[in-house]
Amino acid sequence: MKPINLAAYFLCGSNRESFCDRFPSYFLRIFRSKECPPNEEYLLCGSACPFNCSNPRGPVLCTDDICGEGCYCKSGYLRNDxxxxxxxxxxxGKDEVCGPNEEFLSCGSVCPLTCKQPEPLVCGLACGMGCFCKAGYVRDTANDKCVTxxxxxxxxxxxxxxVYDLCNGNCxxxxxxxxxxxxxxCKGGCVCAPGLLRNSAGECVSVDKCGNYTDGALSQYMNVINKILHL
Structure with a gap:
């Protein structure tokens, strides 16, 4: 009998009311992790798309809801050739794995900054391992490169x-x-140039062409414009 199995027997086998009965998955993971190679751990439901040195971002095609049981690299480790x-x-070839202006992170944001989304989003505590743009750079998804x-x-x-606006396309x-x-x-899109407003026909026009601009919010807007012009 292997030492690890012998330990499991003495810890769990003689007492069926033990923690082993109450938490079988927990103890199975502990026992079998000791049989895994160095820097690996036993998972009952590990990723079907594990990261490796050649592809730190993981396979392009992957079904997230599929998992497998076995030994997997621990967090912060990658499987080499x-x-x-x-x-x-x-x-x-570490330097060749991540592209220019990129760095490898074991826990990077799952909502990385991009040209179309240059402002951070609220993503919770989830994180991912792989190549991420360095600070001060965003990902241009059109060519998958990190740029300023x-x-x-x-x-x-x-x-x-x-004109094109990176953040106010919908506002x-x-x-x-x-x-x-x-x-x-932020959401990019085409908006009216500064000083112009969009009318009901979808055209960008000057304020005086909006129709009746003496009432309501538009009147207040005109007052602000006039104050600025007469500073």
Missing amino acids: NGTCVTMDQCV PDQCPTEQCLNQNE EPSCDDPEPICTKI
Whole structure:
């Protein structure tokens, strides 16, 4: 009888009311983890898409709801070509694994910054292991590269008097609501150029072409504009 199995027998076999009966998965994981190679642990439901030195981001095609039982690399370790779990700096060709302006993190944000989403989102405590853009960089999803925000491609707006805005695509001033209350969630899109408002026909026009602009919020907006112009 193997030492680990012998220990399990003396700890659990003689007392069926023991913790082993109440928490069988917990003890199974402890016992079998000691049979796993170094830097590995036994999981009853490990990822079907484990990370490795060649692909620290994990396989492109993966079904998240499928898992397997067995020995897996512990957090912070990757499996190399020899099947051994090693730290990232022990991976062959480490510098070639992550691209320019990237770094390997064992617990990076699952909501990374991108050109289309340059502001952080509330993602909870979840994290992922792999290559992430370094601080000050965002991911250009069009070519999967990390660039500075000013290097992000500028979208071309086809309509006259429109400009592309990285964050206020869904929240722009209009003739009906010249001072909208916007959320902190960024969404890029084409908006009216500064000083113009979108009318009911979807066109960007000057304030005096909004129609009756003497009442309500639009009147207040005009008063603010006039004060600015006469400073």
